Amino acid sequence: MIQINNVSKWYGEFQVLTDCTxxxxxxxxxxxxxxxxxxxxxxxxxxxxxxxxQKGEILVEGVSVGDPKTNLPKLRSRxxxxxxxxxxxxxxxxxxNLIIAQMKVLGRGRDEAxxxxxxxxxxxxxKAHAHKFPGQLSGGQQxxxxxxRALAMDPIVxxxxxxxxxxxxxxxxxxxxxxxxxxxxxxxxxxxTHEMGFARKVASRVIFMDRGQIVEDCSKDDFFGHLDARxxxxxxxxxxxx
Ligand code: ADP
Ligand code: MG
Numbered sequence: 001m002i003q004i005n006n007v008s009k010w011y012g013e014f015q016v017l018t019d020c021t022x023x024x025x026x027x028x029x030x031x032x033x034x035x036x037x038x039x040x041x042x043x044x045x046x047x048x049x050x051x052x053x054q055k056g057e058i059l060v061e062g063v064s065v066g067d068p069k070t071n072l073p074k075l076r077s078r079x080x081x082x083x084x085x086x087x088x089x090x091x092x093x094x095x096x097n098l099i100i101a102q103m104k105v106l107g108r109g110r111d112e113a114x115x116x117x118x119x120x121x122x123x124x125x126x127k128a129h130a131h132k133f134p135g136q137l138s139g140g141q142q143x144x145x146x147x148x149r150a151l152a153m154d155p156i157v158x159x160x161x162x163x164x165x166x167x168x169x170x171x172x173x174x175x176x177x178x179x180x181x182x183x184x185x186x187x188x189x190x191x192x193t194h195e196m197g198f199a200r201k202v203a204s205r206v207i208f209m210d211r212g213q214i215v216e217d218c219s220k221d222d223f224f225g226h227l228d229a230r231x232x233x234x235x236x237x238x239x240x241x242x
Pocket of ligand 2: 039040042161162
């Protein structure tokens with residue numbers, strides 16, 4: 001579904017990604033972790049072309065993200081993204097947040113978009129809040145709306161960038177529960193997160209990044225079960241968060 005081949009990226013002189021290679025197969029849940037500043041957000045944003053890169057190649061279902069001929073709006077409509085800070089449109093109601101891209105990007109009619117949006121809102125347990133505005137919801141609720149909004153576009157893959165790290169602790173699980181359910185339903189997911197409980201429960205693979213490099217890329221069982229075989233940097237990181 002996603003192939004990342006030898007991707008490097010610089011911000012001016014500063015190399016933020018160095019020769020990153022990995023893949024996400026259909027139905028896989030790949031968890032990306034690593035210290036702050038290691039390039040996790042940058043890597044995940046290159047997948048839907050929110051960040052350009054200078055070397056290497058990224059393919060999403062065979063479509064080259066870096067190719068100037070690629071239709072980026074179409075590509076992005078197939079790759080759902082959920083950010084740390086929800087990024088709902090604050091001036092639009094929850095319903096309007098859920099339908100606007102379906103109408104503008106996919107050309108769905110209002111009724112169809114509304115039907116889809118409300119079904120997904122129900123699925124994340126928030127149907128009763130449809131008429132409200134984002135500011136009237138808690139952080140955890142807003143993040144669940146953001147997930148529903150991304151799902152409304154029928155994505156082939158979902159990218160998450162630390163979706164729970166801006167939330168108060170008591171709201172983390174309501175968002176993780178939605179993500180676990182999605183994973184168990186077979187959604188292909190690439191998730192930057194430090195929630196190792198989530199990783200243990202649903203990850204197919206775990207990637208550990210440090211200083212712009214993919215240092216570890218292994219099965220969940222190898223990652224958590226064979227710490228002795230992990231790199232020094234990964235072990236240090238895990239010892240701080242586990
Ligand atoms: P992470 O998500 O792992 O914390 P990021 O991908 O956000 O890491 O950032 C990786 C590195 O790139 C950091 O050192 C950060 O300061 C730097 N960086 C991020 N965005 C920019 C930018 N727009 N310009 C310059 N440097 C940046
Ligand atoms: Mg980040």
